[in-house]
Amino acid sequence: xxxxxxxxxxxxxxxxxxxxxxxxxxANGVRRAxxxxxxxxxxxxxxxxxxxxxxxxxxxxxRLGLIPLTTDIEEFVPxxxxxxxxxxxxxxxxxxxxxxxxxxxxxxxxxxxxxxRVQAADQNVPIIDLKEGxxxxxxxIAHMNYGHKHAKWxxxxxxxxxxxxxxxxxNCDECGACVNECPKxxxxxxxxxxxxxxxxxxxxxxxxxxxxxxxxxxxxxSEDEKSFIFTMESDGSYTxxxxxxxxxxxxxxxxxxxxxxxxxx
Amino acid sequence: MELKIIDxxxxxxHLEIIGENHTLLxxxxxxxxxxxxxxxxxxxxxxxxxxxxxxxxxxDGADPIEVVKDxxxxxxxxxxxxxxxxxxxxxx
Amino acid sequence: xxxxxTRCKRNVEIDYEYTGIRCPYCGxxxxxxxxxxxxxxxxxx
Numbered sequence: 001x002x003x004x005x006x007x008x009x010x011x012x013x014x015x016x017x018x019x020x021x022x023x024x025x026x027a028n029g030v031r032r033a034x035x036x037x038x039x040x041x042x043x044x045x046x047x048x049x050x051x052x053x054x055x056x057x058x059x060x061x062x063r064l065g066l067i068p069l070t071t072d073i074e075e076f077v078p079x080x081x082x083x084x085x086x087x088x089x090x091x092x093x094x095x096x097x098x099x100x101x102x103x104x105x106x107x108x109x110x111x112x113x114x115x116x117r118v119q120a121a122d123q124n125v126p127i128i129d130l131k132e133g134x135x136x137x138x139x140x141i142a143h144m145n146y147g148h149k150h151a152k153w154x155x156x157x158x159x160x161x162x163x164x165x166x167x168x169x170x171n172c173d174e175c176g177a178c179v180n181e182c183p184k185x186x187x188x189x190x191x192x193x194x195x196x197x198x199x200x201x202x203x204x205x206x207x208x209x210x211x212x213x214x215x216x217x218x219x220x221x222s223e224d225e226k227s228f229i230f231t232m233e234s235d236g237s238y239t240x241x242x243x244x245x246x247x248x249x250x251x252x253x254x255x256x257x258x259x260x261x262x263x264x265x
Numbered sequence: 266m267e268l269k270i271i272d273x274x275x276x277x278x279h280l281e282i283i284g285e286n287h288t289l290l291x292x293x294x295x296x297x298x299x300x301x302x303x304x305x306x307x308x309x310x311x312x313x314x315x316x317x318x319x320x321x322x323x324x325d326g327a328d329p330i331e332v333v334k335d336x337x338x339x340x341x342x343x344x345x346x347x348x349x350x351x352x353x354x355x356x357x
Numbered sequence: 358x359x360x361x362x363t364r365c366k367r368n369v370e371i372d373y374e375y376t377g378i379r380c381p382y383c384g385x386x387x388x389x390x391x392x393x394x395x396x397x398x399x400x401x402x
Contacts, residue, residue: 003346005354017354019347025295026343032288048397057399065401140401148286150402241355245348252344254289257266258282259337262330265268 001226008202013233015240018164018202020227027161027228034156034247036147037254039078040237041071041094041118043152044143053102053134060128064140065152067108068121068235069094073246075117076144094118094142102130111140118142121236156243158233163223165204169194172218178210194219202229271319278329280320286310289340290318296336296343302327360388 001021009016019027046061053060075091082092096111096118109123128136147154172193179187179194186200187210196204204221211219234240271279282290290308297306305323310316322329360369362380369380369388379386 003343003350005347005350007354010355022343022347023295023299025292026347029288029292030347037288043401046399046401048399050392052392057397061399061401152401244351248344248348248351251288251292252341252348254266254285255292255337255340255344258268258289258293259334259341261266261268262334262337265270265330 008199008229010240012239013236015230015232015244017230017232018227019161019230020164020224022226022228024225024228027230029251030230030244030247031159031161033250034159034232034243035154037250038155038238038243038246039071039073039076039144039146040153040155040235041069041076041142041144042150043067043069043096043140044145045141047139047141049137049139051136051138053128053130053136055128060136060138063127064098064111064138065150067111067125067127068237069142070117070119070121071144071155071237072117073238073242078144078146088141090115092144096140096142097138098127098140099137100130100135102134103132105129106136155235155237156232156247157235158231161228161230162206163225164227164229165201165206166222166224167196167201167204167210168220170218170220171216173216175215177213177215178219181209181213183207183209273329276324276326276329278320278322278333280322280329280333281317282320283317285318286313287318290320292340292343293320293333293336296339297322297332299339300332300336302332359391361391363387363389 003022004020006018008018043064046064048057051057051060077092079086079092082089084092095114098111100106100110106127107123108120108125108127111120113119130136145153174189174193176189179189184203184205186196186203187194206221206223208221211221232240232244234243266285267283269281269283271281294306294308297303302324303322304325308318308320310318322332324332360371362369362383362385364385365380365383367382371378378388380388
C-alpha cells in the first residue's frame with residue numbers, strides 16, 4: 001500500500017493534512033523530527049555594550065534568543081558541523097545589532113541583521129519597554145542548531161497528529177442523546193438516524209462520550225491505525241512545507257547513514 | 266552517528282547506536298518487526314537525554330546485521346515515498 | 358573602583374580604613390557601583 005497525503009489546510013505557517021497508509025512509527029518519526037531534528041537559526045551569544053534598562057543582561061539575552069529568525073537551511077550549518085571547526089565563519093554565524101534609546105518599546109523588527117536573508121520572522125515581538133533615558137546597545141550572534149539542544153532552535157511548534165476517527169451508527173433509535181453529548185457538536189440526526197456528515201469526522205476528538213451515552217449501544221467509535229491527521233505549525237524560520245520536507249529528509253539521512261555504516265562493517 | 270556492536274551471535278545482536286534517539290530507533294524497531302526473518306526487535310534507552318539506545322535483534326537464523334541494514338533501507342524508501350507524495354500534494 | 362554618590366552624583370573612592378562607606382564630599386552613605394564600560398558576553402539561554 002502506498003502512502004497518501006491529502007492536504008486539508010495549508011498556509012505559510014501552518015498545515016493540516018491526512019497521511020494515510022503509514023505506520024505509527026513513521027508518523028511519530030516525522031513529528032519528532034520536525035520538533036527536534038530540523039536545524040534553525042537563533043541568537044546564541046550576546047555582546048552587551050550598554051544596558052541601562054530595567055532588565056538584567058541575562059534576561060535580555062534570553063528574550064533575544066527566543067526570537068524566531070528566518071533561516072535558509074541550504075545556506076547555513078550548525079557550528080559543530082561546520083568546516084571552520086568552531087571558529088565562527090559566515091556559514092555558521094550571523095551577527096545582528098540592536099541599538100535603541102527610550103522612551104519607546106523595542107521590537108524584534110529593530111534588530112539589524114548583517115545578512116539580509118536572516119531577519120526576525122515576526123517584526124512585532126516586544127523585547128523591552130525602555131523609559132526616558134534608558135539605553136540598550138548590543139550585538140547578537142545567531143548560530144544554527146537543533147531543537148533538542150534548546151527550545152529556541154525548535155523550528156516546528158505545535159506539531160502533532162491523531163488517528164483518523166471512525167464512528168459508526170447501527171440501528172439508531174434517534175433518541176438524540178449522542179447529539180447533545182458530543183463536545184464538538186458534529187453529530188446530527190439524518191434520514192437514517194444519527195450521522196456525522198462530510199469532513200466533520202475530522203473534528204472528532206475520540207472522546208467516546210457518544211458511545212457511552214447511547215443506551216442501545218448503537219454507536220461504535222474506533223480509529224484507523226494507518227491513517228493520521230497531522231497538524232503542523234512552523235515558528236516562521238521556514239514555511240511549513242519546507243519544515244515537513246526537511247523533517248522527512250533528516251530521517252532519511254539518519255537511516256541511510258545507518259545503512260552505510262553497517263555496509264562498511 | 267556511531268555504532269558499537271556489544272555482542273553478536275549467529276542470530277542475535279546487541280547494537281548500541283551512539284547519538285540517536287527514539288526518532289530513529291522507534292522507526293527502526295517497527296521496520297524490523299515487519300520483517301519475517303525477525304523474531305524479536307526492541308530497544309532500550311536508560312535515560313532519555315544522557316544515554317544512547319541499545320537495539321536488540323533476534324532473527325530466525327539470518328545475519329542480524331543484514332536484517333538491520335534492510336530495515337534501514339526500508340526507512341529510506343518510506344521517507345522517499347513520503348517526500349514524493351507530499352511534494353506532489355503541495356504543488357496542487 | 359568607580360562608585361557614585363546618589364546625592365551629589367560625584368564619583369567617589371571608598372576609604373576602607375578610616376571613614377568607611379561615606380561620600381567624602383557630602384557625607385551621604387549611599388554609594389552605587391557604576392556599570393563597567395567593558396563589553397559583556399552572555400549566552401542567550
